[in-house]
Amino acid sequence: MADIKNLENIASQVRRDIVRMVHEKNSGHPGGSLGCADFMTAMYFEVLKKDSKNFTIDGKNEDLFFLSNGHISPVFYSVLARSGYFPVEELKTFRALNTRLQGHPTTAEDLPGIRIASGSLGQGLSVAAGAALTKKLNGENTTVYSLHGDGELEEGQIWEAAMFANARKIDNLIATIDYNKVQIDGTTEDVLDLGNLRTKWEAFGWIVLEMQGNNMADVIRGLAEAKLKTGNGKPVVILMHTEMGAGVDFMMGTHKWHGVAPNDEQLKDALSQLEETLGDY
Numbered sequence: 001m002a003d004i005k006n007l008e009n010i011a012s013q014v015r016r017d018i019v020r021m022v023h024e025k026n027s028g029h030p031g032g033s034l035g036c037a038d039f040m041t042a043m044y045f046e047v048l049k050k051d052s053k054n055f056t057i058d059g060k061n062e063d064l065f066f067l068s069n070g071h072i073s074p075v076f077y078s079v080l081a082r083s084g085y086f087p088v089e090e091l092k093t094f095r096a097l098n099t100r101l102q103g104h105p106t107t108a109e110d111l112p113g114i115r116i117a118s119g120s121l122g123q124g125l126s127v128a129a130g131a132a133l134t135k136k137l138n139g140e141n142t143t144v145y146s147l148h149g150d151g152e153l154e155e156g157q158i159w160e161a162a163m164f165a166n167a168r169k170i171d172n173l174i175a176t177i178d179y180n181k182v183q184i185d186g187t188t189e190d191v192l193d194l195g196n197l198r199t200k201w202e203a204f205g206w207i208v209l210e211m212q213g214n215n216m217a218d219v220i221r222g223l224a225e226a227k228l229k230t231g232n233g234k235p236v237v238i239l240m241h242t243e244m245g246a247g248v249d250f251m252m253g254t255h256k257w258h259g260v261a262p263n264d265e266q267l268k269d270a271l272s273q274l275e276e277t278l279g280d281y
Contacts, residue, residue, distance in 0.1 A: 002046050002220045009277040010082065011041040011216065015247045016274045017078035017281065021094040023267040028095060028103065031257035032149060033075035035180050035213065035242040039147070042219045044079040047227075049142065052084040055112035063142050064131050066116055068124020069149035069178065070104040071259070077101050080113040082278065091281045122155025124148060125175060129165040129235075132173040143230060146175045151183030154192045159204065165235040166205030173235040174226045175206075178213065180242045182255040197239055206237045213242035248273055 014037045022028035044050075049063040067076050074094065081088045086100075093099035100109035104119030116127050124146050132144035152158065165173055179197065181188050188194050201208045207229050211222025219240075226236045244258070245251025248270045251262075262270055 002042075004217050004220065007038075007041055007045060007220070008216050009275070010045055011037045012247070012275045013278040013280075014041055014075060014078045014082065016271060016276060017082075017091055018074040019248065019262055019267055019270045019274070020280065021074050021077070021091055022261045023264075024092070025095040026261045028074055028261060029071045029259045030074065030248075030262070031182075031244040031251055031255070031259075032069065032072040032178060032180070034248060034251060035244050035246045036072055036075050036147065036178055037078075037247065038216050038219050039176065039178075039213050039240060039242075040075050040079045042216065042223060043145065044083040046220060047223050048145070052080075052113070055085060057107075057115055059115065060138075061140055061142060064115065064128075064135075064144045066124045066128045066131070066144070066146040067105065067118050068128075068146055069121060069152050070118030070124075072149075073101070073103060073105050076105060076113075080111075081281075085113040086111065088281045121149070121152045122157040125158050125161035125165075128173060128175065129161050129168075129170055132165075132170045132235075133168055136170065136172055142172065143227065144173050146173075148175060148177050149183065150177055150179045150181060150188050150194060150197075151191065153177065153194055153197070154188075162201070162204040162206065162235075169233045170235050171231050171233050174223075174230065174238065175235065176238040176240050178242055179239045180244045182244050182258070184255065184258045186255055201237050201239075205234060207232070207234050208237055208239065210239045210241065213240035214246045 100111040106117040128146035212218040251257040
């Protein structure tokens with residue numbers, strides 16, 4: 001049984017990390033990172049079967065996670081550090097020249113926890129499908145997870161990968177869509193209407209689930225349900241309803257905080273809304 005309160009406490013600290021990292025370098029993507037903090041906390045502190053102390057690039061006999069929307073690197077780096085992949089103090093180096101914590105995750109820096117470079121959108125589902133198929137061929141009883149932005153679904157490669165995963169019956173794959181309905185230039189409806197995503201994914205042969213991504217209990221429930229649906233001959237996708245900027249009131253519900261850093265006063269306001277539970281780096 002997951003300790004929901006403890007996970008919520010961790011997510012609060014992760015949100016503090018996010019706004020502080022982006023503020024310190026006056027660069028980065030706080031909105032989507034904040035919206036996905038609950039999901040990422042659940043993944044790395046409850047769901048994934050992993051070995052954070054002995055990281056290997058192939059992750060044999062481990063669950064794998066691929067962040068496709070790599071611009072939300074602040075939340076990714078925070079959960080990786082907080083769950084033991086590298087020292088929490090290294091978060092201070094976010095986006096600094098010649099450090100391992102670049103604006104978009106890369107493999108060149110050999111940062112534990114990072115298995116693909118994900119600066120260009122649309123590629124993560126292809127990688128996740130390939131990794132999941134490899135694990136099936138190797139007879140592993142493990143699961144491959146991926147996270148995608150809803151605006152990212154405008155990339156055609158996503159749908160090629162979706163067709164491939166269904167055609168090859170890759171049923172150890174769980175993809176999650178951060179369905180906040182906004183992207184860098186506005187709402188997804190205005191930029192390029194995604195239509196009925198449930199119907200669309202079902203038409204591509206996937207099992208489709210939904211969950212509330214800023215409710216920790218529902219995140220745990222949704223991920224558990226998704227895991228139960230694996231092994232049935234079809235890949236699984238979760239439409240995760242979130243709020244851009246969740247946890248910081250003035251960042252919520254607008255695309256304007258997609259890639260803008262808070263100033264000093266805004267940081268102070270944000271931190272006043274987020275409890276320090278694990279100690280700031």
